[in-house]
Amino acid sequence: xxxxxxxxxxxxxxxxxxxxxxxxxxxxxxxxxxxxxxxxxxxxxxxxxxxxxxxxxxxxxxxxxxxxxxxxxxxxxxxxxxxxxxxxxxxxxxxxxxxxxxxxxxxxxxxxxxxxxxxxxxxxxxxxxxxxxxxxxxxx
Numbered sequence: 001x002x003x004x005x006x007x008x009x010x011x012x013x014x015x016x017x018x019x020x021x022x023x024x025x026x027x028x029x030x031x032x033x034x035x036x037x038x039x040x041x042x043x044x045x046x047x048x049x050x051x052x053x054x055x056x057x058x059x060x061x062x063x064x065x066x067x068x069x070x071x072x073x074x075x076x077x078x079x080x081x082x083x084x085x086x087x088x089x090x091x092x093x094x095x096x097x098x099x100x101x102x103x104x105x106x107x108x109x110x111x112x113x114x115x116x117x118x119x120x121x122x123x124x125x126x127x128x129x130x131x132x133x134x135x136x137x138x139x140x
Contacts, residue, residue: 003066004077005135008084010058012128018051019121036108044117080134088127095119 025043026035073081098115 008128008131015124022047036110084127084131087130088123091123
């Protein structure tokens with residue numbers, strides 16, 4: 001398995017696990033009150049921060065493990081990387097438009113922040129899945 005494919009798997013898993021932990025923390029704090037009133041900022045910042053650290057550590061780990069194989073990327077790796085990034089970026093745009101729409105209807109900050117976080121997670125997961133698929137099935 002190529003270094004970049006391993007990183008794509010790691011980033012997809014980190015994004016899903018981090019978001020799941022965040023959702024469980026927020027739902028656990030709800031205690032019957034509306035979600036928009038639940039303190040979420042700390043949990044969001046911690047899960048995002050730990051996700052970034054986990055992504056860096058996994059990159060270092062896979063880099064060390066692949067040092068004998070070489071980390072040089074070829075044209076195929078660069079093309080797959082661009083393809084995955086284009087797929088993932090679509091959800092960043094969707095998140096921005098959704099947050100703007102929520103702000104226009106004066107939704108609670110909770111919903112605006114959460115739609116952005118969800119779209120960032122979907123961006124990471126779908127971008128990674130697109131890369132993994134391209135490595136497994138090829139670019140067509």
